[in-house]
Amino acid sequence: MTSDNRAPIGIFDSGIGGLTVVKAVMKQLPHEDIIYFGDTARVPYGIKSVETIRDYAIQITNFLLEKKVKAILIACNSVSAAANEQIRECSSPVPVLDVVEAGTVASLKEKNINNRIGIIGTLATVGSGTYEKSIHKYAPEKNIYSKACPLLVPLAEEGWVDNEVADLVLQKYLADFKSKDMDVLILGCTHYPLFKSNIEDFFTGTDTKVIDSAISIAEMTSKLLKDKKLLNSQNESGKFECFVSDKPQRFQLLAERFLGKKLHRLDIVSLK
Ligand code: DGL
Secondary structure (H helix, E strand, O other), X not given: OXXXXXXXXXXXXXXXXXXXXXXXXXXXOOOOOEEEEEOOOOOOOOOOOHHHHHHHHHHHHHHHHHOOOOEEEEOOHHHHHHHHHHHHHHHOOOOEXXXXXXXXXXXHHOOOXXXXXXXXXXXXXXXXXXXXXXXXXXXOOOEEEEEEOOOHHHHHHOOOOOOHHHHHHHHHHHHHHHHHOOOEEEEEOOOHHHHHHHXXXXXXXXXXXXXXXXXXXXXXXXXXXXXXXXXXXXXXXXXXXEEEOOOHHHHHHHHHHHXXXXXXXXXXXXXX
């Protein structure tokens, strides 16, 4: 195992969604090198079986371990739901953080009047009941309303996050939530923060706060690295290297637009 503080942080998702986590980590930890894997050949994960998602996730984890990362961030709720334990087992002693835990922590920090939490996510995440388990471990009194929104990931991968089609799809998915008086709505898929402002607009005039786990997982990463004395103090500014399993040009376009910076490296890797 590497415990070199100059080693990169490994972050992964099925596609571009995990870049919402990358952006928050870059802001929180600007001196850290980051290696990102986006499984663009096999996205979306959220409509696949637990076994398939687990298989893909272990392949990516092994790839990141070969790159000698000092920590792994699971920037995919569907993977957190399907393969959290397996990833931790095969990565040990490299520490692992995941977005479901981060989203849970973030939502429980918010003010709580009605004890109602809404969750939107992929079919895999919502079907697994992972958020219910995670939230009820700390706060069994919470009422949880969840809904799968499978059309949002293809829209985000297409870059259609801010047009009338996205708005219409969001309105359909979110309609049931409006009357629920929720304290928070957790964006339980890392692609969904790309629609955050549209979703916030939808809840304008209600007391529902929209939560994404990216800032929370970035803060958890900072604490973890500090506690383990793994913060990179040598680097002037962190490098960002990306690996995808297909269509690098499209990924590069969306990634550079979203992050507002050039990628230092982008390679195709096919995993088995
Ligand atoms: N962004 C991922 C998540 O958080 C995966 C979405 C997908 O590939 O369906 O669940």
